[in-house]
Amino acid sequence: MADEKPIDAATGTELKGHEWDGIQELDTPLPRWWLWTFYATILFAIAYTIAYPAWPMIHTATQGLLGWSSRHALDNELAEREAQVAPIRKAIAETPIEALPGKPHLMQAAVEGGRAAFRVHCVQCHGSGAAGSKGYPNLNDDDWLWGGDLATIEKTIFDGVRNPDHAATRMSQMPAFGRDQLLTPAQVDDVVAYVRMISGQDRPGAAARLGAKLFADNCAVCHGPAGHGDRALGAPNLTDGIWLYGGDTETIRETVWTSRQGVMPRWGDKLDKATVRMLAAYVHSLGGGETLPVVAAVEGAGDAGK
DSSP: OTTOOOBOTTTOOBEEEEEETTEEEEOOOOOHHHHHHHHHHHHHHHHHHHHSSOSBOSSSBOOOTTOOOHHHHHHHHHHHHHHHHHHHHHHHHHSOGGGGGGSHHHHHHHHHHHHHHHHHHTHHHHOTTSOOBTTBOOSSSSOOSSOOBHHHHHHHHHHOBSOTTOTTSBOOOOOOTTTTTSSOHHHHHHHHHHHHHHTTSSOOOHHHHHHHHHHHHHTHHHHOTTSOOBTTTTBOOSSSSOOSSOOSHHHHHHHHHHOOOOOBOOGGGTSOHHHHHHHHHHHHHTTTOBSSOOOSOOTTOOOTTO
């Protein structure tokens, strides 16, 4: 008959009627196992869209009969993890921070918890390695503005620096000697020359000698007679080689002329007590942490305000 398809003599399979360079296409049926697998995937897909969230809608998606979602699954996992660490966090929060070093396992847990919290809340300013950058202090060295013992670091993190809406915040305010016309431009230059000299960057000269008198009259009340700073006032040490904004002549001149009023958020109203304490433990562990608080003028110590 005219509508009958030709049969391949070698295989007995119908031919599709397509030919290319003498090669003809066989109309070989799919294996049964493949067809049943294909049908099973269709049934599985239908069942999945019924059981799980699948079809997008205007503001949400179908919830599915099982009520499962990846967000809920994550929340459950986080809740389980929180339940596991809750006793440790409770112990850290209830232990005076000065006593943590006497409990090595608790201290180690605090350091590791602080490491994780630091990556979330602090790296934006202090960097992933806590080395800081211009305007943001390096937390790895032993040069501190307010102090580097555990309790002092915790207070700095908890209350922040220069938060005007918080009475307990760290607060120090250096006058803008040039901008507010407390000193003339020439006098500012002399003070800069003196600071460069006491920090060991320049040799004594006429400008530095004039700057010494100006420094004694205007700066020593906070930075100390020799420029070693005063942690009680948050005044940095000006005699070492560590600078927050830079120790070159132009940068020091800008600091004296306009002052620096850097701000650090107070984390006490954003994080729980245990997290703040863990952050303090981690920062203290970075290499510059001190054993005891130092509140008076300190030889060779200062930091985050230069």
